Amino acid sequence: MSASGFYDIAVIGxxxxxxxxxxxxxxxxxxVLLLEAGDLAQGTSSASTKLIHGGLRYLEHYEFGLVRESLSEREALWRIAPHIIWPMRFVLPHVKGLRPRWLLRLGLFLYDHIGGRRLLPPTTSIDLTKHPAGKPLKSQYRRGFEYSDGWVDDARLVVLNARDAANRGADVVTRTPLLRAQRASTGWTLKTPRGEFTAGALVNAAGPSVLSVSALTGDAPPLGMRLVRGSHIVVPRLFDHPFAYFFQLADGRIFFAIPYERDFTLIGTTDRDHHEGLDHIRASEEEIAYLCEGANTYFTRQVSPADVVWTYSGVRPLIDDGSGKPEAATRGYRLDLSELGEGAPLLSVFGGKITTYRHLAQEAVDLLAERVSALAGPAWTAREPLPGGDFPLDGAAALAASYRTAHPFLSAADADRIVKAYGTLAREWLVAATERAALxxxxxxGLSQAEVDYLVRREWAQTAEDILWRRTKLGLRLDPAQVARLADYLSMMGPAPTAGGSYQIGEV
Known part of the structure; x- marks a missing residue:
């Protein structure tokens, strides 16, 4: 904890x-203190469609500023995190009776040119009867477009930001809900089950719980929020090529079908207003059936709810702009900083999307710098890699090859997974192992004790769910007995050590 017991800034969420x-x-x-009620990325931030994208469909709602900001962030994020973010080519089939070809081409022209694209390849028109992405599709889909966007491991993006914050001196405290926040002229007192924390300024970045945290601070929120549930399904792989799909539906909505974890296809998302609680968010039977039916509109291989191996859902905290349909609600954000005469600073974050998180954070800290004297220096996060991302954009294959050379027991699939999760950080737990038993x-x-211990010691993991569904996606592969064995091992480890101290590999 802070040596003085006082933080310049406490961030809730x-x-x-x-x-x-x-x-x-x-x-x-x-x-800095980062305070989280559950695990890092336990809510919305691990339940996205896992895309770094401009939001092609937002052009229809005339959100040109949001699209421009998002597109400009794609390559910036790719540069700082080439292990967990990588380019992906998307195929958009033309469908007779829906959006005309000229409108799609115009939208993609804007998409190529308003965001400062430099490294990603441009849009091309394609013949689906000859293109690899046309083979899994029904025969009526003959023409389309191929364009660029990016893929992200969303939960790891959160963890690596927290890891870098901790590397730079922040204290990250998880599974510690805020019970009350008391404001004075000089700072905030935060009451939690672990005791009290004090900070000069408070940031409410609680996502879907932003209004609940506002109530704990006594602050009257300046605007309403609209909670929209997005659900996704994962099915066995529907195609063998590396392209993703952007599909249109007759009701005007769109959805994606994306290569996922080598052996699966990710399909989503839905948009449904969410009026239930935030503790156990689930895809409804209706949503699962809707996504299956959407996929069956396009793919020759048909899927049913019985084929679904995993579903996940998250609630997006959108600014309530009065839109009729959930999918039309803005994905933009607003930062609200309390007035000078209201006591210690309170900055509340409303809305946002994963692609714009870095720019949002930069704007937020720029605002706080007007009131927090400890904040010094210019914006920096666009040029400094996230932990593990200190290698060239085209260096993932070489890094994987170097791991296989140094650790010959790793398969190609093992090395690929490790690079795409940890980048160069894997050296911290692979160390000098030349045989699997050393881990x-x-x-x-391939989930070893050494990796598990690293995730507990350095990435705040405490449960099997943390490890299998947020730090990795090995929950798709481990059987119930293996999951139980992991849970037993974690329970024997006792209280989690701080994410930064030493830890010994124990016995399974």
């Missing part, structure tokens, strides 16, 4: 916006 703000502020010299016991599918 360990999602992508909160972690991004903590990273930026710590890098500018502030003493301790194996929980299945």
């Amino acid at each position: 360990g999602g992508v916006n909160g972690a991004g703000i903590a990273r930026d502020a710590a890098g500018r010299g502030a003493r 301790g016991g194996d929980f299945g599918h």
